[in-house]
Amino acid sequence: MLDILIAIIDFPATKWLLLIMGLVMPLASILTWMERRQSAMMQDRLGPNRANIGPIKLKGILHFIADAVKMIFKEDFIPANVHKGLFALAPVLALAPVLIAFAIIPFGPTIYPHSLTSTIDTYALATAPGSYAFADSIRLQIFSIDFGLIFYFAVLTLANYGGTIAGWASYNKWALLGGLRSSSQMMSYEVAMGLALMGVFLWTGTLEPGAIALHGASATMSPSNPLNWMWLWQPVGLVLFFTAAIAETKRAPFDIPEGEPEIIGYFVEYSGIRWGMFFLAEFIEIVFVSAVIATIFFGGWQLPFLDADGFRIGGYIDQVTHMSVGGTVLHLPHLVVVLLQAGAFAGKVVLLSMFQLFIRWTLPHMRADQLMNLGWKWLLPLTLANIMVTALIRLLFL
Amino acid sequence: MSSHQEAAPSHDGPKVLAVSERSPRVRSIAVVRPGEPDVNYLAATAKGLAITLKHFARNFFLPMKSADERAKPGAPVDETWKNEIETVQYPEEKVTYPERFRGLHRLMLRDDGAVRCVACMCCPTACPAHCITIVPEESDSLRIEKRPAIFEIDELRCIACGLCVEACPCDAIRMDTGEHAKPVEDRARSIETKETMMARGIQSVATQGGEGPNWRETATPPSK
Numbered sequence: 001m002l003d004i005l006i007a008i009i010d011f012p013a014t015k016w017l018l019l020i021m022g023l024v025m026p027l028a029s030i031l032t033w034m035e036r037r038q039s040a041m042m043q044d045r046l047g048p049n050r051a052n053i054g055p056i057k058l059k060g061i062l063h064f065i066a067d068a069v070k071m072i073f074k075e076d077f078i079p080a081n082v083h084k085g086l087f088a089l090a091p092v093l094a095l096a097p098v099l100i101a102f103a104i105i106p107f108g109p110t111i112y113p114h115s116l117t118s119t120i121d122t123y124a125l126a127t128a129p130g131s132y133a134f135a136d137s138i139r140l141q142i143f144s145i146d147f148g149l150i151f152y153f154a155v156l157t158l159a160n161y162g163g164t165i166a167g168w169a170s171y172n173k174w175a176l177l178g179g180l181r182s183s184s185q186m187m188s189y190e191v192a193m194g195l196a197l198m199g200v201f202l203w204t205g206t207l208e209p210g211a212i213a214l215h216g217a218s219a220t221m222s223p224s225n226p227l228n229w230m231w232l233w234q235p236v237g238l239v240l241f242f243t244a245a246i247a248e249t250k251r252a253p254f255d256i257p258e259g260e261p262e263i264i265g266y267f268v269e270y271s272g273i274r275w276g277m278f279f280l281a282e283f284i285e286i287v288f289v290s291a292v293i294a295t296i297f298f299g300g301w302q303l304p305f306l307d308a309d310g311f312r313i314g315g316y317i318d319q320v321t322h323m324s325v326g327g328t329v330l331h332l333p334h335l336v337v338v339l340l341q342a343g344a345f346a347g348k349v350v351l352l353s354m355f356q357l358f359i360r361w362t363l364p365h366m367r368a369d370q371l372m373n374l375g376w377k378w379l380l381p382l383t384l385a386n387i388m389v390t391a392l393i394r395l396l397f398l
Numbered sequence: 399m400s401s402h403q404e405a406a407p408s409h410d411g412p413k414v415l416a417v418s419e420r421s422p423r424v425r426s427i428a429v430v431r432p433g434e435p436d437v438n439y440l441a442a443t444a445k446g447l448a449i450t451l452k453h454f455a456r457n458f459f460l461p462m463k464s465a466d467e468r469a470k471p472g473a474p475v476d477e478t479w480k481n482e483i484e485t486v487q488y489p490e491e492k493v494t495y496p497e498r499f500r501g502l503h504r505l506m507l508r509d510d511g512a513v514r515c516v517a518c519m520c521c522p523t524a525c526p527a528h529c530i531t532i533v534p535e536e537s538d539s540l541r542i543e544k545r546p547a548i549f550e551i552d553e554l555r556c557i558a559c560g561l562c563v564e565a566c567p568c569d570a571i572r573m574d575t576g577e578h579a580k581p582v583e584d585r586a587r588s589i590e591t592k593e594t595m596m597a598r599g600i601q602s603v604a605t606q607g608g609e610g611p612n613w614r615e616t617a618t619p620p621s622k
Contacts (some may be wrong), residue, residue: 038454041453041454041457041458041483042450042451042453042454042457043453044453044457044481044482044483044484045483045484045485046483046485046487239440358447358450358451358454359443359447361450362443362446362447362449362450363443363446
């Protein structure tokens with residue numbers, strides 16, 4: 001019975017559902033409300049706080065349900081002369097790749113179902129991984145593949161087609177202009193985004209997000225030590241990647257493809273839930289960018305100083321088992337550790353999403369030429385310089 | 399209030415390159431366009447984030463000002479531990495209107511509760527929107543000739559100019575209720591009748607039509 005349960009949970013589709021339905025969709029939906037509420041607070045307003053089910057008000061958090069109901073029941077209007085097939089396909093093309101890309105994100109530690117209630121014996125885990133306590137394991141990552149980050153870039157490039165095809169299929173000059181801007185922006189910033197992560201690759205020697213999160217910058221420090229996370233060792237890479245990733249989400253200050261003041265953008269002809277899919281895709285991209293940055297630069301699912309067997313201050317890495325030992329330890333059951341670490345991941349994602357909202361509501365939007373200048377004349381050379389400097393440091397000092 | 403008053407930058411006007419001989423007002427000037435970015439983007443971003451974060455934290459953690467302080471612009475505020483949100487949550491909280499705000503009409507009452515209006519037709523005559531309908535009838539009182547049988551105001555046509563109040567010789571119609579015209583689903587329901595306007599009415603202290611001290615008695619008799 002337990003075996004069947006483990007097999008079901010260990011199935012990729014189950015884990016995908018767990019991640020998407022448990023974290024991504026709720027967070028992305030609530031972000032639509034949080035964005036309006038947070039921006040209101042930043043501008044000395046109150047923001048939406050009225051939606052309620054009877055007396056349940058929750059500060060207006062139910063607005064996302066009201067929005068969804070409104071969008072679903074709106075008239076599904078398709079203008080004349082649009083290419084009907086591509087018009088219907090474009091929102092799917094915008095939404096699906098982001099959901100697929102979550103496959104590479106590790107959203108929790110490896111679970112050993114047979115030792116949930118006991119503290120993990122790290123020495124036994126390293127020396128006898130086949131024993132009963134560790135015989136079954138559930139890895140909270142859908143696909144652990146060596147080319148994880150490449151997969152991410154490849155799949156997110158597909159999301160580009162959503163905007164471009166929407167602009168083309170709409171039979172509207174503004175939409176076409178928005179679609180073209182979308183593709184040019186995505187192409188420009190994808191270069192910088194990919195190269196910004198190459199510094200991390202040089203440090204860790206892997207493109208697998210789970211391995212980057214788990215091993216950190218140095219093998220002599222515990223992976224749960226915040227000083228071991230990549231934000232300290234790749235600060236330039238972090239800023240550059242964050243900038244390029246915000247540009248990829250097509251939001252202010254890089255909202256040229258949507259450009260509300262000038263051209264409305266590639267989804268100008270969309271309404272109802274079709275538009276809602278573009279909107280949701282944008283917010284899921286925010287969550288995804290936050291998840292990637294949390295995984296690569298902020299230790300992924302690691303809570304500071306929480307090792308597999310509990311909180312540890314001090315201690316060192318055993319060179320044989322590659323586990324941290326010694327120090328002052330507060331032992332915790334495996335289940336508690338797993339919950340804490342999965343919660344840490346969710347918390348990091350929420351905080352980084354909020355930070356993206358802060359940036360979106362602080363900076364003014366850029367002109368198209370300023371956008372291209374920043375992308376090609378600043379970000380790209382800086383990423384290349386970052387790679388050079390990182391390589392030199394690795395070569396000379398480590 | 400944390401409004402930052404900054405001195406306006408000294409402005410000497412654009413640099414004039416050439417002036418037309420025929421009409422000196424036609425000039426060509428040097429247009430200054432922003433060149434290469436001269437700001438440090440990262441520092442400027444950090445500064446901006448600090449400002450927005452300060453506002454967010456303040457508004458998120460500190461309690462709101464009281465409804466009165468928000469509703470009355472310029473009211474003294476104890477700002478120390480209050481946030482800066484000024485939103486008045488309308489149906490529950492209302493802004494205090496100025497005293498002379500012209501709201502929904504009301505018909506004033508006599509001491510015995512009867513309508514004060516004598517159907518003199520001054521207000522429909524003065525009304526520029528033609529929104530007042532009065533059908534007069536004979537009054538029961540011997541001292542008052544007429545009263546309105548029907549007194550209706552179409553609040554959709556009313557432009558809230560207040561001329562009816564100015565025109566009224568006996569303080570029978572007022573607009574000092576401080577209420578808005580309510581939203582309706584049917585135009586017919588926007589018509590205020592005599593009864594609804596009398597329901598808002600109060601007794602007037604003004605003298606009228608021989609009730610109370612009469613001006614003929616109190617005034618000095620004209621000298622012959």
